[in-house]
Amino acid sequence: MALWKDWRFILGVAAAYVLLYVTFLDKDIFWYIYTAATLFFISISIISEPIDDQQNTNRFMLYGILSGVVLYALFAAGYALLKLMPVSAEGHVSSIYALFSPVFIWHYIVLVLIIIPGEELFFRGFIQKRLGRYMNKWAAMVTAALFYASVFVFSGEWLWMMAALCGGLFWGSLYIWRKSIPMLIISHLIFDLLFVVFLPLA
Template identity: 50%
Template sequence: MKKWIFDSRLIIGFLLAHLLMFFTFENRAVFWYMFTAAMLILISYSILNEEVDDQQSVGSYLLYGLLSGFVLFAVFWAGNFLIDLLNLPFSKGVAKLYNRLAPAQLWHYIVLILVIIPGEEIFWRGFIQKRLEKYVPATASIVLAAVMYTSVHFYAGYMVLPIAALFGGLFWGFLYWWKRSIPLVIVSHLVFDLFLFVFIPLY
């Protein structure tokens, strides 16, 4: 069996994601422009190389998506509460991250919902994780894909973001493996982000 490390499409996609995310986080002034462009490129790359899975009915993926997105946010909310309660160093990181990267204009929210959230799930779960599953057991593919997803977030310069990405990547990776539906994980990610940035911001 061919090793995943020799899957050229997988490796090129991963390196492309790193290149795009490096430039995305490089300049705060163009962050939202670059993030949108990066996700459009990664969506295109994914669709050209893998089919998009959707093995759930609309009712099923909406129900599981809504519930799972809320559950993940609740976990993050509890974690942030403990960070503040214990006065851990991460509390300042959360505040700085919100100030630098949180959506601030209407078009930020529009591209977040229509491009960025779908793009992250289509690429990281629907392409990276799906291709890894061809070479390694399910658990390993979930963990590897989550670590790869986490790695591009180090360019932000705030340690709290890679940690959050790792937890999110593991959660959505398991959800994708379990239900085999990209729309489901997109809904889950969308609900999580709406709570995070609109309904109950953590800062």
């Protein structure tokens, strides 16, 4: 079957753009709509593809924690370099934190229990895996990462798109390496906790 005939993939891609567009329309509804959007992502992912888990619990926890720390360190180093360049990264980072960081306790709950697992299930466990049926695994990974970055165009923040691209390439490569969605969820969780809660860059 050709990619353009894969109606679940087409539906998933189209829905992601529509839902992320609505999500970023108003910062006051961001957490409500993104939570609802991610629940849709989880649903279509679970219905369409089995959840890959080719690592035992101890191993995916270890790799997940270590990779999350490594990605945060790379982002921190990249941010330090950006501050030395003519582009104004500090303002963009501060704006992203101010507009979209968790504020209420329920924000943290849905971030940990819904949004982080949902993004990995959808963008790696569904989009990247589905693309792997129609192209080689590395091309599928890069394409999925580009898609992951592109849906954040509606945020209006180019730096968010670049961050999503870097994250997509990193987690997509981990997915190829270990084929473990739980490992990716732990990695994403550790990264977000460091990036958003414990050691924000701005």
